[in-house]
Amino acid sequence: MLHENAPLSTTATLSPGPVDLAGVVDRIHAEVSAVVVGQSDVVTTALAVLLARGHLLVEDVPGVGKTTLAKAIARTVSADVGRVQFTPDLLPSDLTGVSVYRAERHEFEFRPGPVFAHIVIADEINRASPKTQSALLECMAEQQVTVDGTTYPLPRPFFVVATQNPVEMEGTYALPEAQRDRFMARVAVGYPDSATEVSMLDDRDSGDPLERITPVTDAHGIEALRDRVASLYASAAVKQYVVDLVSGTRTRDDLRLGASPRASLQLLAAARAHAAISGRDHVLPDDVQKMTSHVLAHRVVLRTEARLDGRSTDDVILDVLRTTPVPAHRR
Incomplete structure (x- = not known):
């Protein structure tokens, strides 16, 4: 099991003031499209879900860039990012967190899991058991986590980008209907055309393009954009x-x-x-x-x-x- 809270982006605050919706969206789109080449419509859909306060499910065969798309979006926003690699032995508490008893203080202390982040990358979500998948239901629907009878609010904005392999592939569990209904949209990355794939090979010669992404806005900026979109x-x-x-x-x-x-x-x-x-x-x-x-x-x-x-x-x-x-x- 790989369980990460690696800082894919930082929490530094960018320039305050009114948010230029068109300008911010264009810059995010350009940054992500430089990494996920030839998938402009997929990137547009992903940004629409982010701005609409939804969650995104990316489904396709291995190796076509599902996780890369999720990481690229996360890096364009200066915010807390949590990443979880879903595996068959992953437990619900590995996602939400666990209460640990502190003998010296004679009390329990809550240790938050990776869902306590602005952007959560749930990699290969359908490799985990349905019980573990269901741990995300309350998080995605109500933006909160309940552990041992205590409810903890999740940060805002809260955006889940989950990737999954087709159900026909080995080692996968079909997402329950209730879980799929929590995702606002589903996209498929698909195979690139020949020219795009050659361009990708050339681009990787000079290093990982994810490392060249710079944050466009921060968590407060995304919330401001969401408020404008909702109106x-x-x-x-x-x-x-x-x-x-x-x-x-x-x-x-x-x-x-x-x-x-x-x-x-x-x-x-x-x-x-x-x-x-x-x-x-x-x-x-x-x-x-x-x-x-x-x-x-x-x-x-x-x-x-x-x-x-x-x-x-x-x-x-x-x-x-x-x-x-x-x-x-x-x-």
Whole structure:
């Protein structure tokens, strides 16, 4: 078991004052894209989840840069970072912390685990047992940890970036539905094209590009950005569109489980963040559409017949998008 609280970034405070949302987002995007080459859409989605107060699940085969993406995002923010390598023998207390008895003082002392950080990298989360995976539920949903009957608040901002290998691979456990529902969005990095892979080989000749990342903002700056994103205007028509899309997953014959009301809340929040990243002060149906597959596909469950027919949850969500009427844009 590898259990780290290594300082991937520091807690030094950067320049105070009003936060330039567009400028900060562009700089973070540029820093991360310099490391995760050729994955601009993935980086944009990851930043949208960060700004929308969500948590990100990165799923793909080993070696395509899942952990690198998580580390790159963490290094752009000057904040406390905790990293945990999930393994089959990892215990819930290895994540949340444990109470230790101090004989000299005749009392218990709480030792916080790696979740007590602004950004938590949960590497290969589905290699741990479901019991250990569930230890993150309270952390992600309520931003707190309860140990031995005492509740401890987690720092703000609190952002979990979890990586996982496909369930078909050896040594993995499927994430329970309740755990997947806590992640705002899921992204897949995928294989780079030939030119990008050659560029990556050249770039690694001069050292680890992660070491060249400099923090763009700090924890206070991220909280300020999140507050601004949450205040972006979304019309009644856009909100109805969000509900229609989510409701559409609950009546599909090829789905055994549709998306929850939490999905509606998180889809709207993600759409607000996407609008902010695009430089707008209001949400368009396009913003909702850009985030729909990322927010909904990992929450729904296929029926056996659909799975045997070779259908995927992404296919079903695309069908829902095609068949749900798009509202006309009005401010």
